[in-house]
Amino acid sequence: MNNEQALKQKYQSLVDAYHGDLFRYAYWLTGDRHTAEDILQETFLRAWRAIDQLNETQAAKSWLITILRRENARRFERKQLQLVDVDTELLVDNASNDNESSQQQRQLRRAIMMLAGEYREPLMLQIIAGFSGEEIADLLNLNKNTVMTRLFRAKKQLKLIMNSDPQETQNDAQ
Amino acid sequence: MTHNEFYRIAVADPDCQAPDFLAAVACDPQLAAQVSEAKQFNDQLGMIFEPPQPSDSLTNKLLNISLTERSQPQEPVTSPVNKPAKFAVNLAIAASFAVAAVSFGLLQNHNFTNPDLSSHAMAHSAHGASFAGVIDERPSISSVNYRLASLGAKFSDNLTDLTWFNGCSFDGVNSLHLVFAGKMGPINVFIVPKNGAFDFEAQYSNDTYQGIAQEYPAAYVMIVGLKDEPLQPFQQKIDHAIHWNI
Numbered sequence: 001m002n003n004e005q006a007l008k009q010k011y012q013s014l015v016d017a018y019h020g021d022l023f024r025y026a027y028w029l030t031g032d033r034h035t036a037e038d039i040l041q042e043t044f045l046r047a048w049r050a051i052d053q054l055n056e057t058q059a060a061k062s063w064l065i066t067i068l069r070r071e072n073a074r075r076f077e078r079k080q081l082q083l084v085d086v087d088t089e090l091l092v093d094n095a096s097n098d099n100e101s102s103q104q105q106r107q108l109r110r111a112i113m114m115l116a117g118e119y120r121e122p123l124m125l126q127i128i129a130g131f132s133g134e135e136i137a138d139l140l141n142l143n144k145n146t147v148m149t150r151l152f153r154a155k156k157q158l159k160l161i162m163n164s165d166p167q168e169t170q171n172d173a174q
Numbered sequence: 175m176t177h178n179e180f181y182r183i184a185v186a187d188p189d190c191q192a193p194d195f196l197a198a199v200a201c202d203p204q205l206a207a208q209v210s211e212a213k214q215f216n217d218q219l220g221m222i223f224e225p226p227q228p229s230d231s232l233t234n235k236l237l238n239i240s241l242t243e244r245s246q247p248q249e250p251v252t253s254p255v256n257k258p259a260k261f262a263v264n265l266a267i268a269a270s271f272a273v274a275a276v277s278f279g280l281l282q283n284h285n286f287t288n289p290d291l292s293s294h295a296m297a298h299s300a301h302g303a304s305f306a307g308v309i310d311e312r313p314s315i316s317s318v319n320y321r322l323a324s325l326g327a328k329f330s331d332n333l334t335d336l337t338w339f340n341g342c343s344f345d346g347v348n349s350l351h352l353v354f355a356g357k358m359g360p361i362n363v364f365i366v367p368k369n370g371a372f373d374f375e376a377q378y379s380n381d382t383y384q385g386i387a388q389e390y391p392a393a394y395v396m397i398v399g400l401k402d403e404p405l406q407p408f409q410q411k412i413d414h415a416i417h418w419n420i
Contacts, residue, residue, distance in 0.1 A: 004244075007244070008240045011239075011240045012237055012240055015233070015236045015237050019228055019232075019233060019236055020227065020228060023226075023227075023228040023232070024223060024224075024225075024226070027226060028223060033226060037228075037232050038324070040228070040232065040236065041232075041235060041236065041239070044236045044239050045239050045242075045320065048239045048240055048242070048244055049244055051244070074341075074348060105221070105222060108218075108219075108222050109222055112219075112222065112223075123219070124223065126187070126216070127216060127219045127220055127223050128223050132187065132189065132190070132191070133183075133186065133187040133190065147186075148182060148183060148186045148187060149182075149186075151185075151186035151187060152182050152185050152186040155185055155186065155212070155215065156185070158219070159215070
């Protein structure tokens with residue numbers, strides 16, 4: 001196998017392994033499926049162009065997340081701030097499945113999107129990407145204690161919402 | 175570490191593997207119960223974050239990227255252990271939020287125009303003279319077209335003499351910078367989306383450069399060459415090679 005083929009194989013294994021998590025991460029970062037798709041394509045295009053810089057396969061996920069975050073930052077450079085609602089596909093009412101649990105899930109989704117970015121991002125990195133507090137601190141260039149505080153507060157806020165009256169919470173969120 | 179600090183870790187990062195935390199959990203049933211509850215909550219959040227799934231067509235697009243020619247990135251992609259670069263990313267994100275917020279406020283009351291797009295094109299050409307197109311990287315037209323697709327534009331395959339391209343921030347607007355081999359030196363081409371209400375001059379020059387600007391449906395194309403470069407034939411070449419789908 002020549003070098004170019006080896007790089008291609010390496011790249012394709014990255015896509016297979018991480019594109020799902022990265023897509024979800026981009027989606028929850030932006031709140032919009034199409035924007036998430038655009039960012040993901042830009043991310044993997046840059047990853048492909050720089051694939052020979054990736055020497056440690058175990059660092060691949062952090063490497064891709066870093067590229068993705070940079071692409072998201074570029075998006076803000078390119079465009080005016082846009083207020084994007086959570087995709088309606090995630091919030092759509094399903095009458096046949098409208099039990100207490102699904103109602104609670106909808107409230108949680110709304111609540112997650114309402115979290116301040118500084119709380120939501122470490123939470124996403126922990127839940128979607130499975131990073132430890134230390135790894136999140138490294139990725140976000142934050143002190144580990146700061147990350148732990150943000151995770152703590154994010155979860156406390158979400159718990160409060162879950163334990164409050166569903167109707168009241170829904171009204172609050174609107 | 176105090177009990178309160180262990181409790182906060184249990185809530186924030188129940189999978190924490192720090193030896194002192196694990197030791198505290200082992201001898202404190204209340205803390206162990208908190209860890210268990212926090213893990214359940216993480217599982218619940220995991221279900222919330224589970225959708226959406228990427229579509230098959232997106233997956234195929236990502237895989238097909240490796241069919242395009244790979245060229246060296248013009249700016250280093252951050253290594254996961256490169257802390258200064260990470261700081262720059264965070265700074266960029268913070269700054270972009272701030273700039274976007276301020277701009278949003280300003281744009282409520284002002285119809286912003288940039289009267290100096292032509293000067294920017296020449297300044298950008300001078301700035302890139304030491305690196306942009308110095309080495310003929312022979313980028314593929316398909317890789318350029320991949321970037322142009324978001325503007326609804328593409329170059330025909332027979333476009334020749336392209337030596338370099340990269341994205342660039344053109345007075346805050348994310349644009350495409352291409353360099354072609356001209357007769358007298360490099361010719362810089364900037365494709366600037368009409369995100370801003372730019373003003374421009376059709377022809378412009380300074381002591382070193384001359385330029386031509388052309389307005390297209392979705393973008394301005396700014397061509398900059400050295401003073402003695404014949405730019406009109408080159409501008410026609412670009413005009414024939416670029417196609418707009420919108």
